[in-house]
Amino acid sequence: MKKVATPEYDIKDKLKHHVSALSTAAKEVVMPLNVTTQYPRERRKMPDCFRGYILFDPERCISCFQCSFVCPANAIWMKEAPSGRYYPTLDYGKCIFCHFCVDTCPGGALKQTKIHDVAYKDMDEMFTLTEEMIEPPEIIREDEGYVDYVIDKEDLSLKRTKGIDKLIVDVAPSQGVPLVSLCVEPENCLGCGICEGMCESGAVSSLKEDGMVRMKIDVDKCTGCGLCVKECPMQILRLFRE
Amino acid sequence: MAAIGKSEWEVKIPEKTLKEKLYFENLKATVIDTKLCSRCLTCACVCPVDGIIAIDGVEFPNYEEECTDCSACVKVCPRFVYEPKSGLGSYIEFIAGQSKRFKGQDGAMVTELIVSAIEMGMIDRGLFVGRDEDWVTEIFHVRDIEQLEIPTLGGTKYTFARVLPELKKAVRFTKKGVGVVGTPCMVSGVRKLQQEFPLFREKIKLVVGLFCTENFHYDELTKYLKEKGVDFSKLIKTDITMGKFIATMTDGEVKFKVRALEEILPSGCNVCTDFTAVESDTSVGSVGSAAGFSTVVVREENAKKIIDFIKKKGYADFGEAKPEELGFLIGHKKKREENIGK
Numbered sequence: 001m002k003k004v005a006t007p008e009y010d011i012k013d014k015l016k017h018h019v020s021a022l023s024t025a026a027k028e029v030v031m032p033l034n035v036t037t038q039y040p041r042e043r044r045k046m047p048d049c050f051r052g053y054i055l056f057d058p059e060r061c062i063s064c065f066q067c068s069f070v071c072p073a074n075a076i077w078m079k080e081a082p083s084g085r086y087y088p089t090l091d092y093g094k095c096i097f098c099h100f101c102v103d104t105c106p107g108g109a110l111k112q113t114k115i116h117d118v119a120y121k122d123m124d125e126m127f128t129l130t131e132e133m134i135e136p137p138e139i140i141r142e143d144e145g146y147v148d149y150v151i152d153k154e155d156l157s158l159k160r161t162k163g164i165d166k167l168i169v170d171v172a173p174s175q176g177v178p179l180v181s182l183c184v185e186p187e188n189c190l191g192c193g194i195c196e197g198m199c200e201s202g203a204v205s206s207l208k209e210d211g212m213v214r215m216k217i218d219v220d221k222c223t224g225c226g227l228c229v230k231e232c233p234m235q236i237l238r239l240f241r242e
Numbered sequence: 243m244a245a246i247g248k249s250e251w252e253v254k255i256p257e258k259t260l261k262e263k264l265y266f267e268n269l270k271a272t273v274i275d276t277k278l279c280s281r282c283l284t285c286a287c288v289c290p291v292d293g294i295i296a297i298d299g300v301e302f303p304n305y306e307e308e309c310t311d312c313s314a315c316v317k318v319c320p321r322f323v324y325e326p327k328s329g330l331g332s333y334i335e336f337i338a339g340q341s342k343r344f345k346g347q348d349g350a351m352v353t354e355l356i357v358s359a360i361e362m363g364m365i366d367r368g369l370f371v372g373r374d375e376d377w378v379t380e381i382f383h384v385r386d387i388e389q390l391e392i393p394t395l396g397g398t399k400y401t402f403a404r405v406l407p408e409l410k411k412a413v414r415f416t417k418k419g420v421g422v423v424g425t426p427c428m429v430s431g432v433r434k435l436q437q438e439f440p441l442f443r444e445k446i447k448l449v450v451g452l453f454c455t456e457n458f459h460y461d462e463l464t465k466y467l468k469e470k471g472v473d474f475s476k477l478i479k480t481d482i483t484m485g486k487f488i489a490t491m492t493d494g495e496v497k498f499k500v501r502a503l504e505e506i507l508p509s510g511c512n513v514c515t516d517f518t519a520v521e522s523d524t525s526v527g528s529v530g531s532a533a534g535f536s537t538v539v540v541r542e543e544n545a546k547k548i549i550d551f552i553k554k555k556g557y558a559d560f561g562e563a564k565p566e567e568l569g570f571l572i573g574h575k576k577k578r579e580e581n582i583g584k
Binding site (some may be wrong): 180182183184185186187188189190191192193194208211212213214215216217218219233234235238240 | 255290291312
C-alpha cells in the first residue's frame with residue numbers, strides 16, 4: 001500500500017509560504033477581490049442574445065402557430081383574440097427558456113429581453129396572456145451599476161461599471177433556416193385554393209382558366225411560415241430549405 | 243432548392259354543366275335533386291372544407307360561403323356521369339367460407355379478410371362499421387385483432403354508414419395501406435377516388451364489397467321497424483333471407499316481406515343495378531352458400547393472396563358456393579335500370 005507522507009519543508013520554504021499568505025491577506029484587506037455579483041445593487045451584464053423574458057409584437061404575428069408547435073415544454077397556447085386571429089400566450093411555469101419560439105418565428109413577432117428576474121405570487125400568475133406580453137413586466141430596479149466577468153489568463157475577475165444596463169436591446173430577428181413551401185404531390189391537388197386564402201404574404205396564387213387551375217407559389221415572397229402546409233386538406237405541401 | 247418540390251403546377255377541372263354556378267350546385271342539380279344520389283359520401287371524403295354532410299340526404303349547409311368551388315366532389319361522384327353496373331362481374335374464384343376465429347352474420351368472412359390482410363402486412367388498418375345501442379352506425383379504425391372484441395363490428399346494419407368521410411383520415415394516418423368495406427355504391431366511389439387521386443390509389447390496398455339489394459336511412463328504418471314491433475334494446479341481428487326481413491330479438495322474431503320495405507326504399511337505391519359490387523377486389527355476401535357460410539367472390543389478385551393466406555393458416559373452412567343462386571337478386575336489381583332518368 002502506498003502511504004501518503006507529509007511533505008517535508010525546510011525552514012526556507014516555510015518562510016516563503018508564510019510571506020506569500022500574509023501578502024495575499026494584506027492585499028485582500030486593502031483591495032478585496034470578490035467574484036460575487038452584489039445583486040440587486042448591481043446586475044451582471046448579459047449578452048444581447050440572452051434568453052430571458054419574451055416580448056410579443058402583435059403587428060408582426062401572422063398566427064402561424066410555429067411557436068406553439070416548436071415549444072418543447074408545451075408552454076405556448078394559442079388563444080383566439082377578438083379579431084379572430086390567434087396569438088400566443090406563455091406559461092412561465094412551464095417555459096424552459098430555450099427560445100426556440102423566438103428563433104422559429106417567421107415574422108419576428110417574438111423578441112428576447114435580458115429580463116430574468118420577474119417574481120410571481122402563484123403558479124396561475126405565471127400564465128402570461130398575450131396582452132401582458134406586449135409590454136415588458138414591471139420590475140423594481142435597485143441597481144446602480146453592472147458587472148462584467150473578465151477572464152484573464154487563468155483568473156476570473158470582475159469589471160464593474162457605473163450606470164444602468166439596458167435590459168431590452170434591439171437584436172436583429174434570428175434568420176433561422178430560410179424555408180419555402182413547395183408542392184410535393186401536384187397530382188393530388190384539389191385546386192381548392194385554401195392555401196391561397198391562408199397565405200399572409202400573398203405568395204400563393206391560383207388562376208382559373210378553362211379546364212385548368214394554375215397554382216403558383218412565389219418563392220421570393222414565401223416566408224416559410226407553414227400556414228398553407230398546415231391547412232392543405234390533402235397535405236401535399238411541404239416546407240423545404242431554400 | 244429541393245428538386246422534389248414544385249412551385250408551379252396545374253390541376254385539371256371538369257367542365258361545368260351549369261356555367262355560372264358553383265361545382266357543388268352542379269352536383270346538386272345533376273345528382274342530388276334528380277334523386278340519383280346513393281349517399282355513398284365520396285364527395286364528403288374529398289371535400290377540402292369538410293362541408294358536405296348527410297342529414298336528410300346529402301347536403302352542404304351554407305355552401306355559398308364555404309364552398310371553394312374546387313370541383314373535387316364532381317370529379318369523384320360515381321353518379322355524376324352514371325354508368326350503371328350489373329351482373330356478377332369477373333372473378334377468379336367463387337367460394338363459400340366460414341371463419342373459425344370470428345362470429346358474424348353468416349361466415350364472418352369480411353372480418354376474416356380484413357384481419358388476415360392486416361396480419362399479412364398488406365394493410366395496417368381497416369375501416370369497420372359498428373353500432374351503438376340504438377343501432378346508429380359508428381366507424382371504427384381497426385388496427386389490431388384485439389379491437390374486434392367490440393361485439394357490434396360484425397353483422398349487417400341495413401342503414402347508411404359514414405365510412406368514406408373517415409377514409410380521408412385513415413389514408414392520411416396509414417403507413418402500409420387501408421382496407422375498406424362497403425356497399426356497391428361506396429365501392430364505386432372508392433374506385434372513382436382512386437382514379438382521380440394517386441394518394442387513394444396508393445393507400446387503399448383492399449376494397450371489400452358487400453352484396454346489397456338496398457340500404458335504408460336510419461330514421462326511416464327505425465320508425466318503420468318500431469311500428470312493426472321491433473324493440474331496439476333487445477335487437478340482436480337483422481337479416482334478409484328468402485324474401486323476408488327477419489329481425490331477431492332476445493325474446494322472439496319479427497318477420498315481414500321485404501317487398502313491404504319498398505315504401506321506404508331510398509331513391510338512390512331505386513336506381514342502383516349493382517348487387518355484387520362488381521368493381522371491388524372481393525365481394526362478400528350471404529346469398530349463394532349454405533347457412534353459416536359467406537359467399538366470397540374473389541375478383542383481384544390481392545384478394546386471392548389473402549384467401550390463399552387464410553387457407554394456408556387454416557383460419558377458415560371453405561365450401562362450395564353456387565353462382566346461380568345469385569341470379570334472382572342480380573335480375574331483381576337489373577330491373578331497376580328502367581328507373582334511371584324517371
